[in-house]
Amino acid sequence: MRLARPLENLIDQLLKLPGIGPKTAQRLALYILKLPEMEARQLAQAIVDCRQKVFPCSRCGYLTDFDPCLICSDESRDKSLICIGEESSDVIAIERTGFRGQYFVLNKDFNLMEDKGLEDLNLKPLEDRLATGEIKEVVLALNPDMDGEVMSRFLATVAGSFGVKVTRLAHGLPVGGDIEFADEITLRRALEGRKEL
Amino acid sequence: MRLARPLENLIDQLLKLPGIGPKTAQRLALYILKLPEMEARQLAQAIVDCRQKVFPCSRCGYLTDFDPCLICSDESRDKSLICIGEESSDVIAIERTGFRGQYFVLNKDFNLMEDKGLEDLNLKPLEDRLATGEIKEVVLALNPDMDGEVMSRFLATVAGSFGVKVTRLAHGLPVGGDIEFADEITLRRALEGRKEL
Numbered sequence: 001m002r003l004a005r006p007l008e009n010l011i012d013q014l015l016k017l018p019g020i021g022p023k024t025a026q027r028l029a030l031y032i033l034k035l036p037e038m039e040a041r042q043l044a045q046a047i048v049d050c051r052q053k054v055f056p057c058s059r060c061g062y063l064t065d066f067d068p069c070l071i072c073s074d075e076s077r078d079k080s081l082i083c084i085g086e087e088s089s090d091v092i093a094i095e096r097t098g099f100r101g102q103y104f105v106l107n108k109d110f111n112l113m114e115d116k117g118l119e120d121l122n123l124k125p126l127e128d129r130l131a132t133g134e135i136k137e138v139v140l141a142l143n144p145d146m147d148g149e150v151m152s153r154f155l156a157t158v159a160g161s162f163g164v165k166v167t168r169l170a171h172g173l174p175v176g177g178d179i180e181f182a183d184e185i186t187l188r189r190a191l192e193g194r195k196e197l
Numbered sequence: 198m199r200l201a202r203p204l205e206n207l208i209d210q211l212l213k214l215p216g217i218g219p220k221t222a223q224r225l226a227l228y229i230l231k232l233p234e235m236e237a238r239q240l241a242q243a244i245v246d247c248r249q250k251v252f253p254c255s256r257c258g259y260l261t262d263f264d265p266c267l268i269c270s271d272e273s274r275d276k277s278l279i280c281i282g283e284e285s286s287d288v289i290a291i292e293r294t295g296f297r298g299q300y301f302v303l304n305k306d307f308n309l310m311e312d313k314g315l316e317d318l319n320l321k322p323l324e325d326r327l328a329t330g331e332i333k334e335v336v337l338a339l340n341p342d343m344d345g346e347v348m349s350r351f352l353a354t355v356a357g358s359f360g361v362k363v364t365r366l367a368h369g370l371p372v373g374g375d376i377e378f379a380d381e382i383t384l385r386r387a388l389e390g391r392k393e394l
Contacts, residue, residue: 003289004262010247013240018228019221030286031215032244033251033260040248043210044241047229050207051237054230063230065201089227092200 258302
């Protein structure tokens with residue numbers, strides 16, 4: 001099929017994005033072509049700006065445009081409680097729950113089966129914060145999969161060596177879920193973690 | 198939720214695109230943030246380039262980066278056969294069938310119930326081509342909905358006045374479809390258009 005070269009190039013670029021297949025890429029590219037030039041420029045500028053101006057906070061690793069980030073510099077937050085997550089997107093999700101502690105974001109894709117991620121994990125800023133004695137509890141909020149489990153144990157050892165309480169998110173039935181369709185591991189965890197009413 | 202401002206801006210820009218909801222916009226923005234700066238720039242540049250360099254062919258209206266477009270200037274194509282479509286995306290779809298005629302793209306969202314689209318429809322380039330007498334058949338390939346039907350009749354009158362044969366795409370069962378679930382209008386059209394084996 002003969003497409004105009006700049007159009008084909010845009011489709012190729014969009015195809016690199018996650019979850020964008022050939023049909024979606026084509027639809028998006030044709031839509032962008034119909035945008036007023038100003039709006040197309042704004043979109044392009046937003047991409048460049050975002051990539052240039054946003055970086056991980058030096059203290060907690062959360063994506064920010066100034067350092068330390070808004071969460072770290074918020075005096076109303078509970079400094080004795082720190083939640084460790086894998087990515088900034090996890091922080092965004094946890095923030096929606098109303099959590100008022102602080103964070104530490106690992107910013108690493110770790111795949112322990114392939115021995116990836118542990119070697120260049122920079123825990124120095126976390127250890128510095130733990131060393132101040134200000135932190136009373138570390139909540140581990142890693143994904144409930146094999147890598148997350150192993151990483152949680154590793155981080156529990158690190159944090160535990162500073163004598164702080166280490167907890168992790170509860171496993172159990174998702175709210176709105178169906179017992180009938182829950183996998184046996186989740187159901188076993190839900191049983192183990194049963195609560196008195 | 199507190200997001201870095203450039204990140205929030207990028208998410209807002211992505212949200213304007215069709216089929217992109219808040220979760221997808223966030224995922225895309227965070228992905229773009231992780232791209233090497235070079236690749237983020239390429240994506241931004243592709244958007245600007247596409248918007249600046251691609252325009253409708255003056256002869257057929259198909260999106261192109263030079264005029265006349267590749268299809269119009271392809272000497273091996275059948276110049277006596279012209280297919281009229283609504284958008285360049287329709288041409289892309291028809292090209293995949295191996296159609297070897299030429300095209301005329303209306304480039305208009307028409308909504309006849311609201312009396313939109315007809316007044317600023319520029320049929321001059323089409324009429325000029327019909328007037329040369331080179332064209333023997335016009336194939337109408339408008340969407341099979343109410344607006345497409347009305348527009349097809351209108352275009353049939355215009356093209357018919359030049360004494361050319363006017364056809365339109367067949368209606369019938371989609372290949373791989375299920376008779377049981379076909380709507381009655383489609384099924385009636387399929388019956389009317391039945392073919393001898």
